[in-house]
Amino acid sequence: MVEKNIQNNETVLEVDDLVVHYNTEEGVAEAVNGMSFTLHKGETLGLVGETGAGKTSVALAIMGLLPVPPSQIIRGSIKLNGEELVGKKNKEMRSIRGDKIGMIFQDPMTSLNPVMSVGDQIAEVIRLHENISKGEASVKAGKMLEKVGIAADRYKEYPHQFSGGMKQRVVIAIALACNPNILIADEPTTALDVTIQAQVLELINDLKKDYGTSVILITHDLGVVAETCDRCAVVYAGEIVESGSLEDIFLHAQHPYTKGLFGSIPRLDVIVERLHPIKGLMSDPMTLPEYCSFYDRCDHACEECKQGEPACMEVSPGHIVRCRLAHPEAMKPESWEKGQA
Amino acid sequence: MDEILKVEKLKKYYATPRGLLHAVDNVDFSVERGKTMGFVGESGCGKSTLGSTIIGLEVPTGGKIIYDGRDITFPTKKELKELRKELQMIFQDPFSSIDPRMSISDIIAEPLIIHRMYRSRQERTKKVEELMDIVGIARRYAYSYPHELDGGRRQRVGIARALAVNPKFIVCDEPVSALDVSIQAQVLNLLQDLQRDHQLTYLFITHDLSVVRHISDDICVMYLGQIVEKCSAAELYLHTLHPYTKALLSAIPIPDITIKKKRILMKGELSSPIEPKDQCRFAARCPYANEECYSSCPKLMDVGNGHMVACHKVHSLEDNL
Amino acid sequence: MAKNVTPYMQKVNARLEKERKKGKRSTPLREAAKRYKRNKIAMIGLIVVIIFILVAIFADLIAPYGYDENDYTAILQAPSWTHLMGTDDYGRDIFSRIVIASRYSLPVGFICVILGLLVGGGLGLIAGAGGERVENVIMRIMDIFQAVPATLMSIAIVAALGNTMSNLILAILVASFPGFARTTRAAIFTVKDNEYIRAAQALGANKARLMLRHMVPNGMGTIIVHATSTMASSIMIISGMSYLGLGIVPPTPEWGSILNAGRPFMLNAPWYTVFPGVMILITVLVLNMMGDGLRDALDPKLK
Numbered sequence: 001m002v003e004k005n006i007q008n009n010e011t012v013l014e015v016d017d018l019v020v021h022y023n024t025e026e027g028v029a030e031a032v033n034g035m036s037f038t039l040h041k042g043e044t045l046g047l048v049g050e051t052g053a054g055k056t057s058v059a060l061a062i063m064g065l066l067p068v069p070p071s072q073i074i075r076g077s078i079k080l081n082g083e084e085l086v087g088k089k090n091k092e093m094r095s096i097r098g099d100k101i102g103m104i105f106q107d108p109m110t111s112l113n114p115v116m117s118v119g120d121q122i123a124e125v126i127r128l129h130e131n132i133s134k135g136e137a138s139v140k141a142g143k144m145l146e147k148v149g150i151a152a153d154r155y156k157e158y159p160h161q162f163s164g165g166m167k168q169r170v171v172i173a174i175a176l177a178c179n180p181n182i183l184i185a186d187e188p189t190t191a192l193d194v195t196i197q198a199q200v201l202e203l204i205n206d207l208k209k210d211y212g213t214s215v216i217l218i219t220h221d222l223g224v225v226a227e228t229c230d231r232c233a234v235v236y237a238g239e240i241v242e243s244g245s246l247e248d249i250f251l252h253a254q255h256p257y258t259k260g261l262f263g264s265i266p267r268l269d270v271i272v273e274r275l276h277p278i279k280g281l282m283s284d285p286m287t288l289p290e291y292c293s294f295y296d297r298c299d300h301a302c303e304e305c306k307q308g309e310p311a312c313m314e315v316s317p318g319h320i321v322r323c324r325l326a327h328p329e330a331m332k333p334e335s336w337e338k339g340q341a
Numbered sequence: 342m343d344e345i346l347k348v349e350k351l352k353k354y355y356a357t358p359r360g361l362l363h364a365v366d367n368v369d370f371s372v373e374r375g376k377t378m379g380f381v382g383e384s385g386c387g388k389s390t391l392g393s394t395i396i397g398l399e400v401p402t403g404g405k406i407i408y409d410g411r412d413i414t415f416p417t418k419k420e421l422k423e424l425r426k427e428l429q430m431i432f433q434d435p436f437s438s439i440d441p442r443m444s445i446s447d448i449i450a451e452p453l454i455i456h457r458m459y460r461s462r463q464e465r466t467k468k469v470e471e472l473m474d475i476v477g478i479a480r481r482y483a484y485s486y487p488h489e490l491d492g493g494r495r496q497r498v499g500i501a502r503a504l505a506v507n508p509k510f511i512v513c514d515e516p517v518s519a520l521d522v523s524i525q526a527q528v529l530n531l532l533q534d535l536q537r538d539h540q541l542t543y544l545f546i547t548h549d550l551s552v553v554r555h556i557s558d559d560i561c562v563m564y565l566g567q568i569v570e571k572c573s574a575a576e577l578y579l580h581t582l583h584p585y586t587k588a589l590l591s592a593i594p595i596p597d598i599t600i601k602k603k604r605i606l607m608k609g610e611l612s613s614p615i616e617p618k619d620q621c622r623f624a625a626r627c628p629y630a631n632e633e634c635y636s637s638c639p640k641l642m643d644v645g646n647g648h649m650v651a652c653h654k655v656h657s658l659e660d661n662l
Numbered sequence: 663m664a665k666n667v668t669p670y671m672q673k674v675n676a677r678l679e680k681e682r683k684k685g686k687r688s689t690p691l692r693e694a695a696k697r698y699k700r701n702k703i704a705m706i707g708l709i710v711v712i713i714f715i716l717v718a719i720f721a722d723l724i725a726p727y728g729y730d731e732n733d734y735t736a737i738l739q740a741p742s743w744t745h746l747m748g749t750d751d752y753g754r755d756i757f758s759r760i761v762i763a764s765r766y767s768l769p770v771g772f773i774c775v776i777l778g779l780l781v782g783g784g785l786g787l788i789a790g791a792g793g794e795r796v797e798n799v800i801m802r803i804m805d806i807f808q809a810v811p812a813t814l815m816s817i818a819i820v821a822a823l824g825n826t827m828s829n830l831i832l833a834i835l836v837a838s839f840p841g842f843a844r845t846t847r848a849a850i851f852t853v854k855d856n857e858y859i860r861a862a863q864a865l866g867a868n869k870a871r872l873m874l875r876h877m878v879p880n881g882m883g884t885i886i887v888h889a890t891s892t893m894a895s896s897i898m899i900i901s902g903m904s905y906l907g908l909g910i911v912p913p914t915p916e917w918g919s920i921l922n923a924g925r926p927f928m929l930n931a932p933w934y935t936v937f938p939g940v941m942i943l944i945t946v947l948v949l950n951m952m953g954d955g956l957r958d959a960l961d962p963k964l965k
Contacts, residue, residue, distance in 0.1 A: 025700070050521035051492075193383035193548065195607045198592035202606060220522060223594030250598045264526035265596060266555030268578060274533065275555070277526030281491055396864055425866035438857040442690050442879040451875075452865040486689055502865070 009040035012181050012214045013062070018076030020057050020238075022285075023069060029285040031057040033238040033293075034076070039182065044208065044215040046225035048261075049235030052282055055218045057238075059184045061086075062216075063103055064093035081181065099129040102175030102213075106187040108167035112159040118170045119145065119155030125177045144173040147210075148203060165196035172203065179211055186218045201228050222261060226250060231318075234258045237283040237293035244319035254321040256298045292324070300325055302333045345510060345542050346395070347371040351404035353387075353394050360616035364390040366566040367404070369641065372510075372559075377536065377543040379557030379574065381550055383589075385613055387566040388546045389433075392512040395544065396430050397421050408510070426456060429508035433515035435495035439487050445498055446483040449473065452505040472501040476531060493524035500531065504539070512544045517552060529556060550593055554578060562586045565614040565622040568641060572648035582650045585623045621653065629654050697959040704955020710948040718764040725758035730913045738931045748933040750923065756934065760941055763915040767945070770827070771897040774834040775889050781835070782842025783885060789843065790850025791873045801847065804840040812837035816899055820908045830909055834896050845888040849881030856880070883960030890953035894946040901942050917942050 020032035032054045039045050047055045060066045062078055064085060078085040080100060085093070097103075105111040113121055122141035127134070142152040148169040159167055168188065175183055185204065189197035205228055208215055217229055225232050226246065233243035234257065242248075242255040253259050263276035280297040289295060291306045298305070305324055313326040324330050353365040364387045372378040380388045393399045395406055397416060406414045413424055432438035439448050449469045452458075459465045470480055476497040487495055496516060503511055513532065517525040533556065535541060547553050553560055553574075560577050562570040562585065570583040581587045591605040607626050614622065621627070624634040633653045641651040698704055717724060726746075727733075733753035741748045747756040789800040807815075816833035823829045853859065854877065862876055901918030903909035910916040912923070917938040924934030 050523060194550070194592045195383065195588060197594075198604055199606060201594075202604075221594065222522075222596035226596050226598050227594040246598045250596070261522060262596065264522045266526075266529070266551040267595070267597075268551050268554055268590070268593060269595060269597070269600065271575075272555075274530055275526040277530060278523040281493060281524070282521065393860075398860060398864055422866045425864065430861070430864045432857050432861055434857055438861045440858040440862070440876050440880065443875075444689075451862065451867070455866050455868075455871065488690065488693070499861070502861070506865075 009043065011038050012041050012081060013039040013216075014077075014079040015058070015062070016077045016079070018058065018061060018078065019074040020054070020061055020066065020071055021074055022071045027286045030288050031071070031238055031285055032061070033288070035235075035238065035240050037233055037240060037243060039214050039216060041181075041214055042208070042212050043230040044205075044217055044228055046229035046232040047216060047218045047235055048220065048222060048225055048232060050220055050282055052285060053235040054238035054285070055235050056186055058235075059103065059186050059216065059218055062182075062184060063097055063101060064088065064090070065097075095129070098125050098175075098180070099178045100180050101182045101184060102178070102180040104168070104171050104175050104183070104185040104188045107191050108164055108171050109191070111171055112167060114159050117156050117158055118150075118162070119157075121170070122174050122177050125174050129178045141173075141177065144177050145170075147176075147207065148173045165192055165199060168192060168196075168200050169203065172200070172207070176207055176211065176213070179213075181214060182216065183208070183213050184216045184218070187220070188217075189224065190220070197224075204228070222250075222265060234261070237288060238285060239293065239322060240320075241294065241322045242320065244316075248316065248319035252316075252319070254315055254319075254326045255294075255323050256300055256325075257294050260297070260299075294323075300333050300335050304330070343374045344371045345374040345409055346544075347405075347407040348395065349405040349407070351391070351394065351406065352402040353390050353399060354402045357615060363566045363614040363617055365394060365401075366614065366617070368563075368566075368568055370561055370568065370571060372542055372544060374509075374542055375536070375540050376558040377545050377556055379553035379560040380544065380546045380563060381548065381553045381560060381589075382563035383548060385565075386563040387614075388563050389514055391563075392430070392514050392544060392546050396428050396512050397424060398430075422456075425452075426506045427508055428510045428512070429503040429506065430512045430514065431496075431499055431503050431516045434519050435492045435499060436487075436519070438499055439495060439502075441487050444484050444486055445473075445478070445490070448487075448498055449501045449505060452502060456506055458506065468505070472505055475504065475535070476501040491524075492520050493527060496520060496528055497531070500528075500535070504535065507539075508541070510542045510544070512546070514546045515548065516545075518547065518549065525552075532556065550590060562589070565612070565617070567622060567651065568649075569623065569651045570649065571641065572646070576646060576648050580648065582644065582648065582655055583623075583652050584627050584629055584654075588626075621651075629657075694959045698955055701955045701958060703951050704959070707948040707951030707955060710944065711952055714764060714768060714945065714948075717761055718768050721762045721765050725755075725761045727755035727758040729759050729762040729915045730754065731758075738927060738934070740931075741933050747937045748931065750920075750931075750934055751927060756920070756937055759915040759920055760917065760937060763917050763920065763938075764941075766910055766914065766916050767897050767900055770831060770834075770900055771893050774831055774838060774896045775893045777831070777835050778838040778842045778892060779885070779889055782839035782844075783846045785839075786843040786846025787850060787873055787878065790847040790854065791869065791877060797847070800843065804843050807836065807840040808844075812895075813899060813902060816903060817906065817908060820903060825908060825911060827910070830900065830903065833903075834899050837899065838892050838896060841892060842885070842888065846881070846885055849884040850877050852884075853877050853880040883957070886960065887953050887957040890949050890956060894949035894953070897945055897949075898942070 016036045018032055018035045022029040022031055035058055037045065047058065049055050057066065061073060062085070066073065073086055076086065080096070085096070112118070119138060119141050122144050123137040126132070126137045126140050142155055145152050145155060150166060150169055162170065188204065189200050192200060201224065204215065207213070219225060229246060231243070231245055232249045233240045234249065234255065235241070236257050242253065242258045249258060253262065257278070260278035264278060266275060278297050283293045283296070291308055292310045295301045295305055310322050310324045312320050312322050314320050315326055325332055348368060348370050351365055351368045355362040355364055368391060370378065380391065382388045390399060394401050401414060404414065405412060408428065413420070416424060446469050449472055450465050453465050453468060459468050469483065473480055473483065478494055478497050478501070482490065482494070490498070516532070517528050520528060529552065532543070536543060545553060545556055557574045559572065560574050561568045562583065564585050570577065570586045577586065578590070581590055588605045588607045591603065619638050620636065621630065621634040621639050624630040627634065639651045639653045641649045643649050644655060731754060733749070735753065736745065736749050737753045738751055739745055739749045745755050745757065747760065750756055785800050789797040815837050819833035819836060820829050859872060859876055862872055900909055901916065901921070904916040904918030905922040907922065910919060912919055920938040921935055924931065927934050
């Protein structure tokens with residue numbers, strides 16, 4: 001899948017046909033099944049999906065942090081600035097992690113070292129990737145703290161002296177300390193309260209603008225995507241089922257799953273008597289069908305959908321839908337026509 | 342008005358090394374039969390403590406809880422056991438709130454055994470199956486164990502267990518927070534159906550303003566152990582009065598790119614109500630705070646239409662709307 | 663989608679298919695058993711323990727000679743086909759003595775563990791589930807018991823009360839039950855804060871039900887693991903005491919006492935001491951292997 005980019009920006013990251021499996025005692029879990037996407041310089045790409053959709057596996061694959069075994073990259077490529085990352089040795093990846101790609105994890109409580117002062121944790125990352133003295137690194141770390149809105153005189157304090165939101169700021173400071181090309185934020189605000197979430201999102205946005213960093217924002221919250229992302233990819237059962245600009249996804253969603261997600265969320269501004277959930281449960285990555293993995297939950301599923309994997313359709317420039325019914329000439333069931341009207 | 346629950350000046354304090362923590366402080370409210378009262382607030386605002394205190398899992402420090410005309414603030418052991426049949430609770434985490442070493446049917450049957458209802462085994466099995474049908478778990482899961490079920494189904498087991506004793510009042514403590522959006526919607530719909538079919542009254546505790554808006558008739562917004570705003574759900578969103586509620590509402594990301602709203606960024610973070618001074622607890626983070634706010638704690642006052650607000654500056658702020 | 667299946671995964675898939683056909687239900691216990699079976703070291707431990715138990719049961723049939731059958735024509739003979747492990751200074755067959763000794767060491771260790779579990783586990787449960795005051799009283803008493811080294815305590819008790827089997831069991835029990843109390847209390851503490859305990863409380867369950875139906879089954883894993891390692895250490899103490907002449911009295915064979923009897927002949931008849939020593943070593947080793955396997959199987963998160 002080659003995505004045409006309207007803005008014709010410089011591509012920073014290109015993931016092509018990535019397949020990741022987990023070999024477990026219970027069977028093979030097909031976590032990522034042929035995901036492809038590109039990330040342009042300075043943009044924020046939202047990866048939206050539910051638990052177990054494979055969002056985190058993609059992030060770990062890019063970081064080279066997939067635990068091997070049980071996981072295994074079956075095929076596909078990940079190119080950072082044109083440089084292939086799949087198959088790189090651990091040592092080579094280590095120099096890329098933190099320097100070129102930074103990552104923020106979901107839980108700020110566990111991603112900091114409790115026995116090291118926050119300033120030293122930032123300085124450590126800087127010293128790992130830049131050949132500078134201890135003193136210079138601490139000066140830089142102090143500046144990073146200021147950047148994320150923490151007074152530099154808290155340099156010597158330990159994580160337990162910080163609140164959840166403050167800890168997440170420290171994590172962001174560590175991730176951005178070496179001015180990476182890409183920042184991967186895996187559910188960065190899920191563990192935080194809404195008011196703190198707003199502060200952290202604002203911070204990521206501001207820093208992104210200052211540094212020109214490209215961001216991959218992994219989240220389950222469509223609201224967060226609407227407010228922070230430039231483009232968005234909806235992930236289901238390890239596949240990107242729909243991707244495009246925010247307008248494409250939020251105003252002209254085509255895939256039944258994307259539509260279902262919108263029907264599931266209670267809204268502040270729109271009052272409905274009942275929600276319209278997607279029926280059934282998340283597909284089990286152990287037993288994915290040979291055909292469309294959304295088949296069992298889809299309201300528009302018909303016999304034709306069982307004839308193999310759906311192909312990707314570019315319904316408008318940059319807006320790609322992985323559904324048979326998105327094809328203009330496809331046989332469509334009645335329910336689909338109704339949904340369009 | 343048919344009040345099923347009335348709570349007056351309820352207090353729950355905890356002793357901590359740094360002083361007395363006012364987890365719930367002088368909370369007044371009442372719930373009408375068959376309605377849903379939503380409690381919303383950030384972590385540490387005391388909403389969960391409030392729920393467990395009402396249900397009798399915590400002993401209140403002071404105040405009064407009146408359920409169906411009876412004072413149940415400090416029930417005897419016998420009264421408490423009887424009350425469990427009327428007041429039930431649905432817990433937040435579907436992964437830790439059901440015993441991993443019990444089968445699904447054992448979990449649902451537990452309240453029946455405790456309260457010696459449906460004495461014979463056949464009757465009990467029948468009731469369990471009935472409950473499984475009601476909450477929508479296939480009967481073939483009766484002898485499965487929790488680890489074989491996903492979060493949504495587990496939460497349904499938790500709901501079935503709460504329903505087993507035919508309660509009238511259910512405290513729902515963040516029942517959908519741990520679930521994915523598509524599953525969350527299924528469970529919310531189920532809760533609404535159950536309320537209609539069994540004339541249940543809910544006390545719905547959550548941090549999610551969209552969810553509480555969707556399911557509640559009335560909403561109380563809590564901040565550091567106190568109710569700061571209380572009114573009907575529609576009123577709260579149309580005429581938000583308290584600065585905290587406003588900030589909270591503006592902080593929620595809305596999944597609609599056509600709406601551009603101004604976000605009120607609150608400064609600072611939630612502190613904890615340990616030995617609070619006699620002042621507005623929100624004052625330190627409030628953009629409108631002045632001396633008055635630091636001199637005394639505002640009382641919850643009716644500003645019309647049953648809309649209650651605890652803010653000194655409510656009248657001057659109203660004009661800004 | 664084409665699957666790249668490794669040979670290992672083919673095996674896994676075949677196994678899963680078989681299980682699916684059998685229609686086996688998955689219970690927490692069965693899952694644990696499955697995990698245990700996959701652990702090779704633990705399985706070796708289990709097999710050896712089973713062999714030892716069988717040997718103890720059928721000791722009379724296995725032992726070629728009686729344990730007190732003297733043969734003065736064959737004193738201190740080296741291992742041979744007639745005497746697999748050689749003979750001692752009375753011409754008794756060491757192999758027979760070791761086999762028959764397992765009838766004493768293993769059951770005594772087992773009885774001590776069961777009693778320790780009942781006494782210590784009960785106290786630990788009360789301490790863990792009860793209030794702060796009850797807990798303090800029980801645990802401080804346990805502290806007093808544990809302040810004296812286990813072996814010293816056992817020696818003191820047997821020395822004071824006399825050298826009988828029941829006193830030996832009592833001595834080992836006194837040395838081991840505080841450990842059970844401590845482990846049980848810790849296990850209860852970790853499950854106590856789970857939401858399902860609160861949920862059961864909200865349903866109206868009383869204390870007894872909370873403890874027996876919810877806390878004990880969920881804390882059992884840790885306690886079982888402690889029991890196997892205590893069994894190993896109990897056998898060590900029995901042997902140690904017998905070595906000192908305080909445990910099982912000769913001529914009744916016991917590994918520790920055989921070891922002691924062979925001490926003067928260590929240089930010219932090393933088999934006399936080596937074989938009982940090896941037996942103690944193996945028993946303790948396999949019990950610990952089993953214990954570690956059980957821990958990993960019962961609580962996969964602990965690993």
